[in-house]
Amino acid sequence: MRYLEQAMTIDDPHGGERARPTARELERYEALFAARTKGMRSSAMRDMMSLTERPEVISLAGGLPDTSTFAPELYAKLMSKVAAESTARALQYGPTEGMSCTVECVVEVMAAEGTHVDPDEVLVTTGGQQVIDLMCKAFIDPGDTIVAEAPTYPGAVPTFDAYEANVVQIEMDSDGMPIDELEQTLDRLESEGRSPKFIYTIPNFQNPGGVTMSLPRRKRLVHVAREREMLVLEDNPYGLLRYEGEALPTLHSLDAQTAKRGGASDFVIYLGTFSKILSPGIRLGWAVAPRPVMEKLNLCKQGADLCSSPVTQLFVDAYFKERAPDGTPAWRAHLDSLKELYRVRRDAMLRALEQHFGSSARWTEPQGGLFIWATLPEYIDTTDLLARALESEGVAFVPGRAAYLDGRGASSMRLNFAGMDERDISEGIRRIGKVVREQVGLFGTLTGAEPAPAQPKDKSKAQPDPDLAEVLELPKRKHPDVKRRTS
Ligand SMILES: Cc1ncc(COP(=O)(O)O)c(C=O)c1O
Numbered sequence: 001m002r003y004l005e006q007a008m009t010i011d012d013p014h015g016g017e018r019a020r021p022t023a024r025e026l027e028r029y030e031a032l033f034a035a036r037t038k039g040m041r042s043s044a045m046r047d048m049m050s051l052t053e054r055p056e057v058i059s060l061a062g063g064l065p066d067t068s069t070f071a072p073e074l075y076a077k078l079m080s081k082v083a084a085e086s087t088a089r090a091l092q093y094g095p096t097e098g099m100s101c102t103v104e105c106v107v108e109v110m111a112a113e114g115t116h117v118d119p120d121e122v123l124v125t126t127g128g129q130q131v132i133d134l135m136c137k138a139f140i141d142p143g144d145t146i147v148a149e150a151p152t153y154p155g156a157v158p159t160f161d162a163y164e165a166n167v168v169q170i171e172m173d174s175d176g177m178p179i180d181e182l183e184q185t186l187d188r189l190e191s192e193g194r195s196p197k198f199i200y201t202i203p204n205f206q207n208p209g210g211v212t213m214s215l216p217r218r219k220r221l222v223h224v225a226r227e228r229e230m231l232v233l234e235d236n237p238y239g240l241l242r243y244e245g246e247a248l249p250t251l252h253s254l255d256a257q258t259a260k261r262g263g264a265s266d267f268v269i270y271l272g273t274f275s276k277i278l279s280p281g282i283r284l285g286w287a288v289a290p291r292p293v294m295e296k297l298n299l300c301k302q303g304a305d306l307c308s309s310p311v312t313q314l315f316v317d318a319y320f321k322e323r324a325p326d327g328t329p330a331w332r333a334h335l336d337s338l339k340e341l342y343r344v345r346r347d348a349m350l351r352a353l354e355q356h357f358g359s360s361a362r363w364t365e366p367q368g369g370l371f372i373w374a375t376l377p378e379y380i381d382t383t384d385l386l387a388r389a390l391e392s393e394g395v396a397f398v399p400g401r402a403a404y405l406d407g408r409g410a411s412s413m414r415l416n417f418a419g420m421d422e423r424d425i426s427e428g429i430r431r432i433g434k435v436v437r438e439q440v441g442l443f444g445t446l447t448g449a450e451p452a453p454a455q456p457k458d459k460s461k462a463q464p465d466p467d468l469a470e471v472l473e474l475p476k477r478k479h480p481d482v483k484r485r486t487s
Pocket residue numbers: 063126127128129130153155202207235237272273274275280284285
């Protein structure tokens with residue numbers, strides 16, 4: 001654990017590591033900090049970013065797409081175009097709601113998701129992350145309730161903490177958030193006089209869970225939101241990164257169908273981003289929200305950064321005008337190549353998990369996105385495991401606790417398969433598997449329980465849990481004190 005604390009440094013945008021302040025230095029400012037800063041903790045993901053810079057570490061921790069796939073010549077051409085044609089606009093402040101040319105690109109991406117939106121209901125933001133922050137700024141007073149999935153996006157955890165939200169997390173299964181449990185939770189909260197300000201969900205290839213909310217659940221969630229007049233924040237960075245299976249409608253489009261207001265939704269606020277389909281470095285995302293909500297989000301954004309970068313907004317505009325040789329929009333062709341690349345990497349990670357984790361773990365098999373969620377025997381704490389994995393094997397992942405606000409998730413881990421090539425994926429999983437086997441063996445020695453075999457799993461003998469169709473099964477262990485998690 002001490003090693004881990006030393007290893008985690010505040011992220012430096014230039015890629016270096018910054019020393020943490022000493023206790024004595026902190027003491028000087030302690031009494032001045034606002035009360036809300038007490039609950040703040042650094043996102044495990046951000047901490048990991050500095051580790052990815054170390055050449056000897058294989059990091060399966062970040063949420064990184066592979067930006068080396070973007071052609072340098074195209075990047076140079078587009079930036080030159082922005083410079084030649086729009087220097088003054090690029091270097092000037094822009095409108096808070098976003099430049100109209102960028103809003104048009106947003107409308108095009110949303111249309112590709114089968115979701116038609118009114119450009120007046122779009123707010124261009126500094127990454128999708130800013131939407132989460134603005135939603136909290138606009139809706140959350142200290143102690144207000146947010147309902148989220150369990151596990152949830154690790155990057156949302158520090159934001160919810162910063163606004164002192166009370167987050168109630170609902171454990172997912174292979175179809176995402178179970179809506180009957182959501183309803184029971186809402187009933188319970190209502191009986192306690194608590195009405196959640198919004199329900200936060202990542203319906204497609206959830207980060208970190210890798211699971212997708214089924215169509216019946218989507219429909220029911222929208223129905224519940226309308227019936228109870230409750231807001232839903234639909235966070236959808238990965239919807240277009242589907243490697244197999246049929247695309248499902250967004251919650252926004254399902255609500256809009258019922259609302260019958262020309263594509264406008266009443267209760268779903270949509271979060272989108274260019275980060276995973278183009279680049280996180282351009283820091284551009286968006287919100288789509290009913291006008292009264294939009295106005296508040298706009299005001300909150302004015303206080304945060306006035307506007308998102310016109311330089312990168314114009315870059316996106318130039319990119320969306322680019323055509324591939326066959327006439328298709330270049331961004332669609334790039335997206336297709338990303339999907340092919342990530343599908344191959346996902347398969348490489350699934351194969352490596354079979355080979356190196358074997359029956360000592362179960363994991364999700366996502367149909368898209370960037371992440372696999374693996375769960376180890378309950379007696380393994382992945383925060384401790386990470387310290388060991390880093391120290392002795394030079395490999396990193398996100399420990400499961402980062403995706404919970406209540407200390408759960410200790411035996412799980414998030415693995416990114418998009419940012420590394422197949423060789424590093426395989427080697428990274430081999431190294432983690434080695435540390436896991438050591439822990440399983442140690443547990444067996446200490447307790448007399450039969451350690452789970454670490455050989456490749458015989459798939460034909462696997463007993464799929466009916467509730468967890470996409471999750472592989474852990475073998476039953478002999479030790480009576482160790483309960484198996486069911487979801
Ligand atoms: C679920 C989810 N929401 C929001 C974000 C924030 O993305 P960005 O700010 O780069 O648009 C991410 C990034 O990984 C994410 O996975």
